[in-house]
Amino acid sequence: MAATIFAEKTETRLDNAERLCAAHGSRLTDLRRQVLGLVLEAARPVGAYDLLDGLRADKKGAAPPTVYRALDFLLEEGLIHKIERLSAFVGCTHTLDGSHAEAGHPHAAQFLICTGCGQVTELDDHGILHALVDATRHIGFTVRHSTVEAEGLCAACRDVATA
Numbered sequence: 001m002a003a004t005i006f007a008e009k010t011e012t013r014l015d016n017a018e019r020l021c022a023a024h025g026s027r028l029t030d031l032r033r034q035v036l037g038l039v040l041e042a043a044r045p046v047g048a049y050d051l052l053d054g055l056r057a058d059k060k061g062a063a064p065p066t067v068y069r070a071l072d073f074l075l076e077e078g079l080i081h082k083i084e085r086l087s088a089f090v091g092c093t094h095t096l097d098g099s100h101a102e103a104g105h106p107h108a109a110q111f112l113i114c115t116g117c118g119q120v121t122e123l124d125d126h127g128i129l130h131a132l133v134d135a136t137r138h139i140g141f142t143v144r145h146s147t148v149e150a151e152g153l154c155a156a157c158r159d160v161a162t163a
Contacts, residue, residue, distance in 0.1 A: 004034050004037060004038075004057075004058055006037045006040070006041055007041065010037055010040045010041055011037075013040055013091065013093070013096040013097065014028075014033055014036060014037055014040070016096050016097070016098065017033070017036055017077075017079050017096055018033070020077065020078075020079070020095070020096075021077055024077065026073075026077060031055075031059075031066065031070055032070045032073055032074060034055065034058070035051055035055065035067060035070040035071065035074065036070075036074055036079055036080065036091065038051050038054040038055070039051065039074070039080055039089050039090065039091050040091040040096075042090075044088075044118050044119060044120065045083045045086050045088030045089060045090045045118075045120050046088055046089055046090075047086075047087060047088045047089075048064065048067050048068060048071060048089075049064070049067075051067050051071075051089075052064060052066075052067045055067065071089060074089075078092055078095050079091065079092055079095060079096065080092055081109050081111070081122070081147065083111055083113065083120055083149065084147070084149060085113060085149050085151070086113065086118075086120070090111075090120055090122065092109070092122075093122065094122070094124050108124075108126070108128065108129035108132075108145075108146040108147075108148075109122060109123075109124075109146070109147045109148070110122070110123040110124075110125055110128055110147075110148040110149075110150070111123070111147070111148070111149045111150070112150050112152065112154070113149060113150065113151045113152075114151075114152065114153055114154040114157055115151050115152065115153065115157075116153050116154065116156075116157030116158075116160070116161070117154060117156070117157050119154055121154070128146075128148060129143070129146060132146055
């Protein structure tokens with residue numbers, strides 16, 4: 001497979017991902033790296049078949065299972081998130097930029113999904129996680145992972161709607 005060249009910021013994040021995988025005893029293969037790069041360079045959350053199209057630019061014979069296996073790995077490693085509402089993927093920039101949660105603490109992600117333009121913004125608000133942990137503690141439930149998806153309008157779309 002020909003090596004895809006990504007933007008400098010993406011390459012830095014890919015190098016960080018490679019180090020994180022090695023620290024976990026796993027390996028960011030060339031294919032996984034390329035899929036992650038495509039996710040990171042997408043302007044909006046990207047679906048598996050869009051990723052497949054991007055892969056086929058370099059690897060003509062790429063098939064859906066190839067992409068799904070790479071996505072499963074990237075999800076398991078905490079390098080991407082799946083936006084369930086959109087059935088699409090975004091990079092976990094908090095992890096890839098070095099501000100991920102410490103080991104032993106639950107991982108939380110909050111996403112704001114604009115119903116106007118489709119833009120998704122990831123929050124890293126520990127207050128939301130703490131509220132959830134506190135709310136579940138009294139019934140003996142231990143939160144290990146949390147994803148919150150909120151739909152609404154981004155500031156730009158809200159301004160257009162009120163104009």
